[in-house]
Amino acid sequence: MKSDSHQIIAQVYKAKTDSRAADELISSYMPFIKSETAKFLKRPPDPGDDELSIAMFAFYEAVRSYTKSRGAFLNFAALQIRSRLIDNYRREKRNKGQISLDSSDEEQTDLLETIPDGHDEYEATEMREATRQEIEELTAQMTDFGVSMTDVADNSPRQSRTVESCRRAIAYARSHPDILEDFLRTKRVPIARLAEGAAVDRKSLERHRRYLVAVLLICTNGYEILRGHIMQVLKGGC
């Protein structure tokens, strides 16, 4: 029993930094996750239930935030799952009075079908497919730099001051195409030049090197959809 607890703690600590190990841990503990979800729903969860997805996400959160001082991992994960499901239930409860567009009337027709739609579904599907291709290409290119999307998400700046520093560095790189060319050629982020040119702290850039790799790649040619997405905020950017 004691060795089991030690084993799971080791797996948890490994999954904190390794996304593949996290996926394996979640897969191996799916019965536990379903059990906790069933306790909340008072029924066995279907694979398509949002509650099951939220429970899996809560388990992943528990993996990332767990420390030994918090006690047994499974107890901690069960508490985390239950809290997340309660939060989701309360959020859904707030929207309970609103009529869903997916709801059907007496003639079994959805409300969504009755609303004149200017949105082209075909175009949207194409747009999603194009975006997916860009993201896959970006992910592949990031792999050459030794960076994954999960790493980028972990390394993304949170504080506004750090975000601003990164934006200034990216804007400086965009205004100097030679820096982007050197970046693609050497596959190394020119931290010193960016820090000097953008007049930002070098250490701040070094801490968020993976994030800079992803954004600088997006700023290069070939990722128009993603660049257009983030350029809504970064006015005058790439």
Added chain:
Amino acid sequence: MKYVVTECHDGYAVLMDEGAGFVHAANLHYAVGQTVTDPILMQEAEPAEKRITVRRILPVFAAAACLAVVSAAGFSYYSGKYRTHSVVVMSSDANIKMYLNKQGEVLSVQAEDDYAEEILKDYDTKNKSKTDVANDLLAKQIESGHLTSGDTVDFYISADTNAAYDTYKTEFETEIQQVRVSVQELGVPEPPKPDKAEKPAAPVTPAAPDPKNGPKAEPEKPDPAKDQLKLPDAPKETPAQAVKPAENPRKNVTPVQPANPPAPPVKPKDPPTVGKEQTPPVLPTEPEEKPELLPDEPKKPEEIEKTDTEEKPDDSIPAPEKPEEQEGGKPVLPDPDTEQTGEKDKEEKKPAEVHPPLPRPEPANGLLPKQDPLQISEPPELFAVLV
């Protein structure tokens, strides 16, 4: 805010927001490239609360215990080595105060006067015991001639405990052989200074004159009981001899005035009325009380009346305020005003104070000489003797 799903896993998805931020979110059946608007984002992992466990507290307690032990040891060392526990005052011509620690070692010496400062100049007490310091300082005084071998030097010891006092006393008495040693216990480590002790007692300053009485107020009222106590040793002296003041600086006062009646304090703000002035100040009621030692027969009341009447114009003369004017060799006479006030006082006092008036010499210039208030108080003593 819109998010683009960039990566999907079983338990989570990675989204990219419009601010080029990448976040973790719940994978609600998302697909890569999908745009979502209301995802369930991952909450920032809060730092785990640090529980207070024995394992954490133990080092703190150990450090605190070590600190306490070190502090106690340091305080004990300081208290025994550098804190003043006893004070020894060596009192001779020079008053020197020695501060001793718990072991009786001299921490410092302090000079109480100038001569002590001179002795202690360039003297180092480092690594010297109290008796060595005392012997050295006494030797210096003997060398300088302020002390001789037979002199007695007082040592005042203020110690924490009686045992320490006894020890120090024994040590001083046995180890100091240059002079005689007199050791006394001192509650307050401040020896009596001989300079102050030798000073004469401060003269009793008379009470501040009453502003109503002005400067003419007599210093003291003659107290008959006091006068009796102040009887001279030789009562057979003539009044003239008795009156002659030995300490009187006015040597030019040639005539030996017979004893004046007791002069009570003058009240200048109550000038006597004319009628009262004419009345004789004192009438001898009983001839038996007439003193035999009086050189001259006291005048009869009629004569006194005449004398007072002759002196009547002198009442307009202001009372003497400057005693320096009397040093011209003029005889000192009682002021009529004082006589008048004296008469008032006589009524309140014992009959022994009532004395017959004595004749006064006529002033040379016809004016009543200004009277020294200090001389008025002297005749009562004589008169008391006579009575």
